[in-house]
Amino acid sequence: MWRRATRGACAAALLLALGSAGGETFRLAVPGYHFVFPRDHFDHPDFQTEWWYYTGNLRDSAGRRFGFELVFFRHAGHRGAETNHSAWRVDDLYLAHLAVTDIDRQRFYNYRRLNRAGPGIAGASFPEQRVWNGNWSARWNGELQRLEATAEDVRFELDLNPVKPPVIHGVGGVSQKAEGAGKASYYVSLPRLEASGDLVVKGQRHEVNGTAWMDHEWFTNQLAKNQAGWDWFSVQLENHTELMLFELRRKDGGIDPYSSGTYIDAQGHARHLSQSDFSLTPSGYWKSARTGANYPVRWEIHVPALGLALYAGAALDAQELAPEDRASTAYWEGAVSYSGSATGVGYLEMTGYDKPVRLE
Secondary structure, X not given: OOOOOOHHHHHHHHHHHHOOOOOOOOOOOOOOOOOXXXXXXXXXXXXXXXXXXXXXXXXXXXXXXXXXXXXXXXXXXXXXXXXXXXXXXXXXXXXXXXXXXXXXXOEEEEEEEEEEOOOOOEEEEOOOXXXXXXXXXXXXXXXXXXXXXXXXXXXXXXXXXXXOOOEEOXXXXXXXXXXXXXXXXXXXXXXXXXXXXXXXXXXXXXXXXXXXXXXXXXXXXXXOOOEEEXXXXXXXXXXXXXXXXXEEEEOXXXXXXXXXXXXXXXXXXXXXXXXXXXXXXXXXXXXXXXXXXXXXXEEEEEEHHHOEEEEEEXXXXXXEEOXXXXXXXXXXXXEEEEEEOOOEEEEEEEEOOOOOOOOO
16 A cells, blocks of 8 residues: 555655656556566566565564564656666666664664665666665565665664465455546555564664565555545464555545455455455554654554454554655654454554645
8 A cells, every 4th residue: 555655755755856757658557457476576667656665573582572664665757868878867766764663672763765776776676686775675586585774773684484475455456545547556465474684773683583564566646636644554463364454534534435455364365355344443642743743553443344353552652754854744654563352563654644645
């Protein structure tokens, strides 16, 4: 869904930096697409925007808890500049976000970078089996992936092993976000990845294990002008089932009927959930001193047909990613835990609380 830096803040930052794509014609996410893996885990240059979104919850050998987020975002610019043969021309811009939540120490570290492809600085490549931005990367070796990222106070090397096959969200392969053909994305997740590796925080190394989630979306046009933002949940329960839910909020305060989700059973079978199949109710808030945004960091989640009544609570209230320039959209994305009829961990993303997400 619109995310995953966020997915919306990423897009806003890219659009501000790059501008519109002028007269370029890109494909729309409409019914009839034939998914092919592993090819579809990589780049789709015929679509204007796509992202690869990794989140996860980890523990070290002493039980200390961490959350992590690594996002790669591509936005197409002015293609076909036949007179410009420079490696530095701007065909695409690549934005990346990195965040680590030190849950037990109640610290949140986050970083961003913006690059053009240039001579190999950033990109996404099926032949190379990787997505990267500088020294932040996701590399594939068959079904296995390795994430690597280094920043000022944190770095990690994590190996990801899929426990379940890819899940295609939506109806007929299309994740519709608003009224109209093409107001949608192709949205694929790897909903449960075994994660293991090394995490360094403030110079201290931790050998960690846990679970991760990967989202990959590609599209040209998604949100409608009357939509202000969204709340997105990934849920990994201890009974080996998963849940993805997103709620699209309108500027008039209502919930858009194109909100939806997916339930994945223990065997990996996916079930589409429409907006009427679930409810999301805020039950506690945190106000950002930096932006003034008031984020609901505790929620009640009900999916009656599945017998689920969950309570989501932020592992740390202050997991807001607020760009310094303040022209870009701030958003909240962080590790959460779930209790109630089942227990588990996951991630929550909230956009449009600082100001409406503007994508067009």
